[in-house]
Amino acid sequence: MTDHAAQAPGSDHGHRSSGTSSGSGTADAPGDRRLTTRETAELLGVKPETVYAYVSRGQLSSRRVPGGRGSTFDAAEVEALIRRTGRREPAPADGDLVFRTGITLIEPDRYYFRGVDATGLARRYGYEEVAEWLWTGELRPGIRFAAPEAALAAARRAVDALPPHSGSTDRLRVAVIAAAAADPLRFDLSPQAVLSSARSLIPTLVGALPLAGSGSRRAAEAAPATAVTGGGDGAPGADGTRPLARQLWPRLTAQPADEASLAVLDTALTLLIDHDLAASTLAARVAASAHAHPYAVVSAGLGVLEGPLHGAASGLAHQMLTDVVARGSAAPVVADHLRAGRRVPGLGHRLYTGEDPRARTLFALLEEVPRAAGVLAAARDVVSTAARHTPLHANVDLALAVLTVAGGMPAEAGETVFAVSRTAGWIAHALEEYAERPLRMRPIGQYRGPLPPQPLPEPVRSHGPV
Known part of the structure; x- marks a missing residue:
């Protein structure tokens, strides 16, 4: 069940409250704070082009920057538009889905x-x-x-x-x-x-x-x-x-x-x-x-x-460790996986540069379980053997597999x-x-089918019982 998830930053992704001053915003007079196009787009969670679409529809008014090429927008109008439409999540530059969350933060060596x-x-x-x-x-x-x-x-x-x-x-x-x-x-x-x-x-x-x-x-x-x-x-x-x-x-x-x-x-x-x-x-x-x-x-x-x-990954590690224990060495088992073009289960995690901190914690506790000694040694044999081929560290699936094999549990x-x-x-x-705006996750499909108009499909002629 290795979690191959994209890391979501614990920050608010650079959002600012429109009620506070900004270094890049401009103020024509006290109480008349102006926002740049970029700031307005960030607050609304839209692209800059969409900001100008709001202007063309009369939902926002803009003012040209004196002597410049850009426009500014009244902060109060932007706040009113947010209240009417709901604050949207910005589309990150790399195209990945990003959510603000206060639950889990993942760093290269811990979480x-x-x-x-x-x-x-x-x-x-x-x-x-x-x-x-x-x-x-x-x-x-x-x-x-x-x-x-x-x-x-x-x-x-x-x-x-x-x-x-x-x-x-x-x-x-x-x-x-x-x-x-x-x-x-x-x-x-x-x-x-x-x-x-x-x-x-x-x-x-x-x-x-x-x-x-x-x-x-x-x-x-x-x-x-x-x-x-x-x-x-x-x-x-x-x-x-x-x-x-x-x-x-x-x-x-x-x-x-x-x-x-x-x-x-x-x-x-x-x-x-x-x-x-x-x-x-x-x-x-x-x-x-x-x-x-x-x-x-x-x-x-x-x-x-x-x-x-996702969820079945620890079962693969369980089966591998069972095989290692039965054969007395990780070398032939790892070789079988590599020969078949399969990844060695229980190794590697794209969110951690070293050993999965969850695995590290569980391995330390498994040291205190006498009946886990043989399986724990087999797991370490897998890590050291695979390291000759690629420098991958143990992940939580391997640690769970030690627990399940040592405890006489099934692979699942x-x-x-x-x-x-x-x-x-x-x-x-x-x-x-x-607590968020409902139905905010609505991606748009990129249609790749036949271009319309297409003729109505012809019914398939039956040639007897199917």
């Missing part, structure tokens, strides 16, 4: 949540605490999310109706839809209502997943909890009294949960909450821009996450961890997007 080092947060606080802080800006130590009984029951019924071969992402997508149907207030997009939905949805998703190693949910929940986890972690309820990582663990593996492994899982959940505008997050923001309710926003994110270039477990974790990030972006 930040709300300006605070994300790895430092993950080491000190749990997933629910960081999610709540990302949503509200308030740190609430010890907070736990709880699933409403009705939503959890509906989600479990829907998940249990799926074919046995269904994957975890299939189950999560169905669980989101069922939870949405159980929430008649889902269309309330006020911040408090969205937060309430988010706090209940995340544990509902976890609680809807079947326990690992069980033939059926009914049989698993009738069995003693210690038979599943060795410590009561497999209790089916999502009552909000246990950290989310402890609730999720028995859905990922039948192996007993030790504290060191749970710490790795909780930290992984926290580190993966957000990573700027990855593909799934962009989809979530598009849905929120259309004022889709938060469940639909999460559904949009899950739909993109399932792509093999990393994708499950990512999806559950990133739900909180999608909600954070939805909260930002709900």
Whole structure:
């Protein structure tokens, strides 16, 4: 689930408030501040040519600069036009989509949540605490999310109706839809209502997943909890009294949960909450821009996450590490990938010049997990072997794969961890997007089809049953 997202700057992209003076703006008299064409275009979020279109339509008036070639515009008129039309996002020079966001800032060697080092947060606080802080800006130590009984029951019924071969992402997508149907207030997009939905949805998703190693949910929940986890972690309820990582663990593996492994899982959940505008997050923001309710926003994110270039990346790293452990060396496995023209999974990230800070943090914690020692050595063998061919560093997919292989989890477990974790990030972006002008993301297609007018198509003649 490597996040190949374009980095969005944490600044306001050079926007100025028209109520403050500017070094390049001109003032003819006190209270009569004039703006240059460039400043006016920046404030309106349009190209300079569009500013003059506003003039031709009588929506703005201009005044020639004495002795110059440019024009100036009355700041009060520009402010009035912004109030009438809504402030638009500027089109960046390089043509990429850029959004103002206060959630995540990515630098070449680290990343930040709300300006605070994300790895430092993950080491000190749990997933629910960081999610709540990302949503509200308030740190609430010890907070736990709880699933409403009705939503959890509906989600479990829907998940249990799926074919046995269904994957975890299939189950999560169905669980989101069922939870949405159980929430008649889902269309309330006020911040408090969205937060309430988010706090209940995340544990509902976890609680809807079947326990690992069980033939059926009914049989698993009738069995003693210690038979599943060795410590009561497999209790089916999502009552909000246990950290989310402890609730999720028995859905990922039948192996007993030790504290060191749970710490790795909780930290992984926290580190993966957000990573700027990855593909799934962009989809979530598009849905929120259309004022889709938060469940639909999460559904949009899950739909993109399932792509093999995004959410499934850790599964490829899992399979590779399993192969390395079985063959006793990374050399033949890496050689097989290179011979087939495939990238070596779990290596490289275009947003970081060195090792992915998420991977670095998880590797340090995995050192404390005795059963992970062999897999961790295999991962380091992969990095050092591949370095002979290309200097790529480990990314978070490789670190997640160490956790999933060492924990006896299936290859898709990393994708499950990512999806559950990133739900909180999608909600954070939805909260930002709900406060923006709706439907602002409307690209224009470049038509490449046949030029009109074209004749009506002829019907295809049937030659029997198809």
